[in-house]
Amino acid sequence: MTTLETVRLEDTALGPLAEQKRLRNAVLKEPLPKAGTFGFRGDIALAFQDQVGDEARPPAYSIEQVLLVADAATKTIPVLAGYLHNFAWLKDAGEVLADYLVPEGTYVFFANNIDFLKTYTVPLGNGVVAKVLPLDESTVWKETLDLAGVDKNDVKKMSGPEKLEYVLDQLAGTRMDFAEISYEDGVAAMEPERNRNENRPV
Template sequence: MTSIDVTAFQRLEAEGRLLKPALKAPTHRAGRFGFRGEIALSLDPPVTLEAAFAATEEGNAALSFLAGSLTSYKQLPALVEILGPSAKADGKYFIYVGDLDRASRYQISIDGVSLYVFPIDDTSVYNELIDVLYLDKTKMKKFDTAEKLDVIADGAAKYDQTFEAITYEEGLKRL
């Protein structure tokens, strides 16, 4: 059974950044640990990556998968800074941002960490992930939280869609 202490979540947990967990436990995949909740970017003022889904494998110092929602595009650098060594260049990170134009779909690299950046409206990160990863929503309804995270993380690992690659600064100009 995989313990949080041997995963990329250990530091985030020690810093008190893993909030409101619906899941913070091993998943059904051997050696995988998952998190479903919020990740604190700052405590004062409180800023979080909401509706977060994340996974890593035992002994891995970085998250293999992360998805969640930010209120503002300007919060992206803070997210990458907080993740620090818990993020890796080849991880699959899907960030939904509330203040992006609906047609916006970007790949942005910040400090060597590549992010898929999408707009989000009145839907959930979960529903957005099911759509973008082409997962079967009917099958997903039958799964528990850990199994849903496994299916999403596996789908993200296979994801190879490309979007316009821009810098963070270029994205600021498009707001």
């Protein structure tokens, strides 16, 4: 048995999230090259709709396009990037993931409804901070590559797990000196949600 086979999703912080049915639309969910780590690309549900009978309903809202690495030894998520359609959901993200985030971790959220010229550092509690940037008509993957200074050609020939590990390693080493604001001030300053389909070609 190889080292890769010994790390299972349930051995990491993703286990409880999976049990709560929060892991959705996974495009990658497997061990990463570094021993003891597990990667995930997909969505993490933050709130659920009321269910009627056996009807399966999508979550009310989620962190979308998530890129994360989970550490089996510490049961933490040391690096995560994702998209929030509404900045106000940052509080939910902090609460849902509270047991798995660490002060030395890197947590980047791209939000739909903040000023295009603004970037924020927002305390989530217990020494954990989120880095918040605007996003419109792009993807978390593309913006994370840009933020971390990774050329897409550098990762073109890598496997999915190798790409995720490399990009998140670079992101974790990226300096982000964004102005600090409170969550409440961020909510007060946020703009209306933009229609994410408005400018897409038909």
